[in-house]
Amino acid sequence: MEAIIIYFTGTGNTRFLANKIKAKLDDNSYHTITYSIDSESKPISLDKYDLIIFSYPIYAFNMPIIFDKYVKKLKFPANKKYLIAKQSGEPLALNNSSSYSLIKKIQKSKGDYLGEYHFLLPYNIHFRYVDNFVKELLNYDEKLLDILVYELTHGIKLKFRKNYLYALNSFIFKIQRLGGPLNSYFYKVDYNKCIHCNKCMNNCPTKSIDLINNKYKFKSTCIMCMRCSFSCPKDAIKIGMLQKWKVNGEYNFQEIIINPYIKGDFLKDHKSVFYNLFPKKLNEIDKKYRKYFKK
Numbered sequence: 001m002e003a004i005i006i007y008f009t010g011t012g013n014t015r016f017l018a019n020k021i022k023a024k025l026d027d028n029s030y031h032t033i034t035y036s037i038d039s040e041s042k043p044i045s046l047d048k049y050d051l052i053i054f055s056y057p058i059y060a061f062n063m064p065i066i067f068d069k070y071v072k073k074l075k076f077p078a079n080k081k082y083l084i085a086k087q088s089g090e091p092l093a094l095n096n097s098s099s100y101s102l103i104k105k106i107q108k109s110k111g112d113y114l115g116e117y118h119f120l121l122p123y124n125i126h127f128r129y130v131d132n133f134v135k136e137l138l139n140y141d142e143k144l145l146d147i148l149v150y151e152l153t154h155g156i157k158l159k160f161r162k163n164y165l166y167a168l169n170s171f172i173f174k175i176q177r178l179g180g181p182l183n184s185y186f187y188k189v190d191y192n193k194c195i196h197c198n199k200c201m202n203n204c205p206t207k208s209i210d211l212i213n214n215k216y217k218f219k220s221t222c223i224m225c226m227r228c229s230f231s232c233p234k235d236a237i238k239i240g241m242l243q244k245w246k247v248n249g250e251y252n253f254q255e256i257i258i259n260p261y262i263k264g265d266f267l268k269d270h271k272s273v274f275y276n277l278f279p280k281k282l283n284e285i286d287k288k289y290r291k292y293f294k295k
């Protein structure tokens with residue numbers, strides 16, 4: 001069976017997830033390729049794949065505009081299996097509507113829509129998650145991945161229930177898509193820190209950074225994916241109006257996973273309006289996991 005995972009990542013979390021899914025599928029008699037898109041990616045043919053997976057980070061209850069535009073250009077062959085593996089920092093059900101347009105397109109093409117899975121990975125904006133919390137989320141992602149593969153291989157499809165309130169919320173928050181172009185005017189580089197490694201410019205997925213007279217210029221094609229500031233080795237990029245929400249420096253997932261001193265038991269000691277959002281979703285994963293895998 002041939003599978004493809006088409007994904008967009010700003011700061012690497014979706015790539016991490018896509019590689020995890022690939023490894024798990026390959027262990028389950030699939031041959032899987034991952035395909036990362038940027039603003040220059042041309043539509044590819046999906047004809048030779050039995051299973052097509054779409055994966056993206058959620059931006060303000062929506063799919064990133066770059067991913068939305070790309071999937072709109074694709075031709076979805078009928079009678080193929082399709083599923084969505086989206087991910088974000090928190091588990092709000094309001095995030096569900098980020099995929100509505102994609103699901104509609106799959107259904108319209110007479111594709112076999114299997115469902116969507118919402119993985120949790122740390123925030124790359126707003127505030128940094130501590131390693132103990134990241135590990136707890138990664139442990140649940142591992143279970144959700146087992147559930148995904150179990151349901152896929154046992155022909156279990158997830159029902160799609162549209163919620164019009166969520167859809168309205170996503171529509172309102174689409175306004176954030178204007179945020180990138182607008183905020184790009186306020187991006188600044190601290191040249192006392194910058195070492196002109198060009199990492200920001202070379203890695204920008206929308207080619208929104210130019211070097212003119214040895215100064216970086218940020219263009220209005222910015223989608224606020226945070227890749228430039230997040231991966232700047234000198235933390236030299238100021239992200240305009242969102243500076244207070246800036247998170248710098250990649251999460252080292254492999255180190256977090258193998259480090260036995262990181263327990264992954266963060267939530268038991270952290271109760272607040274924000275952290276109380278998590279247990280419901282994590283308990284649902286636990287419940288399903290026990291149902292499928294209890295021995």
Ligand SMILES: Cc1cc2nc3c(=O)[nH]c(=O)nc-3n(C[C@H](O)[C@H](O)[C@H](O)COP(=O)(O)O)c2cc1C
Pocket residue numbers: 008009010011012013014015056057058059060061062087088089090091121122123124125223224225226
């Ligand atoms: C512009 C922007 C908006 C975001 N909005 C949300 C959001 O509404 N809800 C959420 O849980 N996470 C939100 N996030 C966090 C990302 O979804 C999360 O950190 C994700 O793992 C990043 O994936 P990536 O590394 O593949 O880009 C947002 C991130 C960015 C950059």
